[in-house]
Amino acid sequence: MTEQQGTQPAGERVRPPVHRWLWYALGGSLPARHSTWVLHDTTTRTWGLRHVARSLVQMAIPTAVVxxxxxxxxxxxxxxxxxxxxxxxxxxxxxxxxxxxQRVIKAGYRPGTAVHARERASIEAQRAESARKRAAAAKRAARYRQRTGGRPG
Known part of the structure; x- marks a missing residue:
């Protein structure tokens, strides 16, 4: 992930209050203290659902008017x-x-930051899943060897 061009250290994630989140959902920018939260919002495991929620908020006004x-x-x-x-x-x-x-760029990050963060998280998730499957296969193999007394099948 590229470095942020803003002010917030990477570890501090300040969630915006409801009125600021509504403004953010409608496409507005948040103050710099929320930039780390914006990156989290657009790269976390549930980023797609969060995007749909923001979209539904945007559609609420025309829906009410209709x-x-x-x-x-x-x-x-x-x-x-x-x-x-x-x-x-x-x-x-x-x-x-x-x-x-675009939301991440508005928050002060370089273009491509969100994509790279999601790709890195996906690779880490795949590695963790592979390690879990290897451990499960090793346990099954050990149980099989124990049942068969180490004899080949």
Whole structure:
């Protein structure tokens, strides 16, 4: 991961209050003290779900307007909202990596930081899974040898 161009040490992660998180979810920038949290938000194991949550927050305003203003029955209003949310989520998921990278850049990190952090976490997870599988295979082999008395099968 590249170094941050901002002010926050790597270890301090300050979660934003609700009103700042809402602003962040709508696409706004957070103060520099939250930059480490932004990197965590866009690179943690659940970054995709967090992105979807931010997208749903962004769609809440147009949804409320459609439900309140459109002069039609509730069935049509709900159908319009459902279609809009569906299409909005498709668009949001199509540009998920780019959108999260822009958030990290706004927080003061270099371009590519989030992608590299997610790749590194993925490699570490694969290594841990491989080690777990090797240990499980060794335990099974030991149990098999114990049952068979060390004789070849």
């Amino acid at each position: 439900l309140a203003v459109v002069p039609a029955g509730w069935a049509l209003r709900l159908a319009v909202v459902a279609g809009g949310v569906f299409l909005g989520l498709i668009f949001s998921l199509a540009y998920m990596a780019e959108t999260t990278e």
